[in-house]
Amino acid sequence: MPVFALVDCNNFYVSCERVFDPALRDRPVVVLSNNDGCVVARSNEAKQLGIGMGVPVFKIKNLLAKHDVKVYSSNYMLYGDMSERVMRTLCGFTPDIEIYSIDEAFLDLAGFRRQNLADYGRDIRATVRKWTGIPVSIGIGPTKTLAKVAAEIAKKSKRLDGVLDLSDPDRHEKALGYIDISDVWGIGPAFTRRLKAAGITDALQLRNADHGFIKKQLGITGLRTQQELRGIPCYGMETHPPPRQGMVVSRSFKQEVDTLAELGEAVASHIATGAARLRKEHLAAGVLIVFVMENRFKTRGGYFHGDTVLLPVATNDTSELIGYGMTTLRRLFQKNLRYKKAGIMFRELVPARRIQYHLFDPRDRQRMNRLMDALDFINDSMGAGSLRYGAEGLQEERRWHTAFKHRSRRYTTDWQQLPEAG
DNA sequence: TCTGGGGTCCTAGGACCC
DNA sequence: TCTGGGGTCCTAGGACCC
Numbered sequence: 001m002p003v004f005a006l007v008d009c010n011n012f013y014v015s016c017e018r019v020f021d022p023a024l025r026d027r028p029v030v031v032l033s034n035n036d037g038c039v040v041a042r043s044n045e046a047k048q049l050g051i052g053m054g055v056p057v058f059k060i061k062n063l064l065a066k067h068d069v070k071v072y073s074s075n076y077m078l079y080g081d082m083s084e085r086v087m088r089t090l091c092g093f094t095p096d097i098e099i100y101s102i103d104e105a106f107l108d109l110a111g112f113r114r115q116n117l118a119d120y121g122r123d124i125r126a127t128v129r130k131w132t133g134i135p136v137s138i139g140i141g142p143t144k145t146l147a148k149v150a151a152e153i154a155k156k157s158k159r160l161d162g163v164l165d166l167s168d169p170d171r172h173e174k175a176l177g178y179i180d181i182s183d184v185w186g187i188g189p190a191f192t193r194r195l196k197a198a199g200i201t202d203a204l205q206l207r208n209a210d211h212g213f214i215k216k217q218l219g220i221t222g223l224r225t226q227q228e229l230r231g232i233p234c235y236g237m238e239t240h241p242p243p244r245q246g247m248v249v250s251r252s253f254k255q256e257v258d259t260l261a262e263l264g265e266a267v268a269s270h271i272a273t274g275a276a277r278l279r280k281e282h283l284a285a286g287v288l289i290v291f292v293m294e295n296r297f298k299t300r301g302g303y304f305h306g307d308t309v310l311l312p313v314a315t316n317d318t319s320e321l322i323g324y325g326m327t328t329l330r331r332l333f334q335k336n337l338r339y340k341k342a343g344i345m346f347r348e349l350v351p352a353r354r355i356q357y358h359l360f361d362p363r364d365r366q367r368m369n370r371l372m373d374a375l376d377f378i379n380d381s382m383g384a385g386s387l388r389y390g391a392e393g394l395q396e397e398r399r400w401h402t403a404f405k406h407r408s409r410r411y412t413t414d415w416q417q418l419p420e421a422g
Numbered sequence: 423t424c425t426g427g428g429g430t431c432c433t434a435g436g437a438c439c440c
Numbered sequence: 441t442c443t444g445g446g447g448t449c450c451t452a453g454g455a456c457c458c
Contacts, residue, residue: 033426040426040458058424074426101458188456219432221456248428297425343427402426430457437450 002237003140003167004147005107005121007090007128009083010135010155012103013041016082017072019133020411020419028069032057035252035402036073073404081412085132093124098238106144108237121163141166144235145228148185149175149203169231172207176229179203186225191218203229243349244281249274250343255399256295257340260333263292265393266342266400267329271321272392274344276379278316279372284355286314286348288321290328293341307332314348314355317368318375322391342400383414 009015013031018024028045032038039046039055049067051060057071064071083102090097096108112120121138128136139150146166153175154164166175182192184203194217200206206214207229215223224234249270257263267290278285291306309324325344350356357365378387388394409417 035426037425054426056425061424104458186456190455219455221432242430245430246428250427252426295425341426428458430455432455433453435451437448439447439449440445 001110001142002096002233003109003113003117003142004144004237005109005117005124005138005140006100006144006147006151007105007107007124008137008139008151008155009086009103010137011041011043012083012134013072013074013079014043014046015134016075016079017408018043019082020078020408024070028067029072030064030069031072031074032406034074034404035254036405037252040074071406073407075408075410077410077413078408082132082134086128086134086136089128089131090124092127093120096237096239099241106147106237109140117167118163118165121165122161125162136162138163139166140164142169142231143228143233145185145225146172146231149179149229152183153178172229172231173204176204176207177202181206184225184229186221186228191222194218244283245347246349247274247277247283247285247346248343249277250291250341251402252293252341253339253400254403256338257400258336258338260330262393262398262400263333263339263342264326264329264391265398267292267325267344268322268389268391269393270342270344271325272318272389274346275316275318275321275372276376276384278346278349279352279376282352283349284314284316284352285321285346286311286350287346288324288328289345289347290325290332291343291345292329292332292339293343294337295340305332305334313358313361313363313365314350315365316352317363317365317372318389319368319371320363322389326391 014029017029017031026045028049029043030039030046030051031041033040036057038057039051039053042051042053046069049063051063079102087099087105090105090107094107094109094111098106100106109117109120117140121140125136125138128134137151137155139147139152139154141147141150150164150166154160154162166172179202181187181195181201181203184206187195195206198217200209206226209226211223211226214226227234251270253266288309288311289306291304293305294303296303307328309328311324315321375387379385411417411419
């Protein structure tokens with residue numbers, strides 16, 4: 001039987017910014033989504049001001065100004081690099097680790113049962129803090145869902161020192177009573193509504209509810225969540241990530257766009273990004289989907305316009321994919337529409353080494369592979385976007401670009417942007 | 423005026439077949 | 441005029457996660 005520990009970075013993006021700017025400590029700080037649209041991370045001080053997760057920035061402009069909240073655009077290069085450092089540190093404590101997201105990992109501590117697990121957790125927490133500067137909370141339990149519950153309480157409680165061990169079933173009842181139904185892993189807004197309508201408001205009530213009722217209301221997923229709250233594991237450790245099923249690259253625009261030329265640049269650049277990612281993962285796509293979207297808050301419906309291309313041979317060749325992408329976009333494009341977002345999806349992914357070639361394929365694929373290798377080498381060593389296709393556009397300021405008005409420096413991944421000691 | 427991006431899984435319903 | 445039943449596969453939409 002595994003013992004799950006969830007290690008959860010506190011306010012991760014904000015914590016990353018604080019590592020490199022200690023002046024942000026004890027101050028309200030928020031980090032924004034792409035295009036500086038919504039709040040995606042908040043310091044505890046910002047949470048206390050009532051700033052919600054996912055709130056559009058324009059709705060809280062006054063609040064931000066009034067309390068002098070420090071605002072940052074997303075800096076994914078920085079956060080991705082900090083995440084790697086945290087995960088590497090965790091790997092030193094056990095080989096049985098599942099990296100669940102950029103800021104969370106499950107560890108299997110079954111081999112450490114003879115020690116005091118909470119002590120071991122505190123050791124992990126202190127080490128991560130010392131080596132990376134990132135504060136974490138740790139929850140321990142017999143299922144992933146209970147480990148999540150424990151971490152949630154550990155994060156909020158002042159007395160717990162950031163670690164809570166719920167491996168003893170006698171402690172479940174009290175812990176579950178603290179947890180609002182909407183904070184349970186697997187219970188989102190729709191399930192919360194259904195459960196609250198039936199008078200179920202906390203995790204303890206959910207655990208004790210009639211399982212036939214839960215199955216009927218929430219389906220098999222809800223039932224699993226309930227089982228997990230009862231200490232019966234439905235989800236195991238996934239130490240090796242399953243192969244991905246698809247890949248999406250999309251961005252909304254700084255300003256709305258109404259010309260085919262601009263949309264073409266956006267789509268071509270998303271294809272270039274996605275194809276490079278495919279090559280990095282040694283995959284090729286059998287299907288390309290191109291889509292453009294109008295402003296979903298202004299259009300009554302039907303704001304999504306997409307079209308699918310079945311590729312004759314699975315490919316990760318940027319130039320070939322841009323060719324198909326542009327043909328598709330021309331079919332899709334409508335004059336007099338104002339577009340707010342463009343994107344591409346790759347589906348039917350196959351390992352690049354096992355591509356099924358065509359007898360009468362007109363392309364010299366080996367030659368193109370060598371070209372892509374050279375392209376990737378240059379962009380890896382000189383920075384993404386150093387070498388681009390003309391179709392992606394070359395101008396500095398375009399309406400379709402994404403806004404990042406408050407981005408911090410790439411402290412850890414760019415020699416030009418190292419932190420300076422004064 | 424201003425509202426992110428990238429994933430997975432489950433389910434219901436339709437098409438199709440025998 | 442009567443008018444089955446069951447299996448599989450696919451897709452779209454909904455729900456969830458971070």
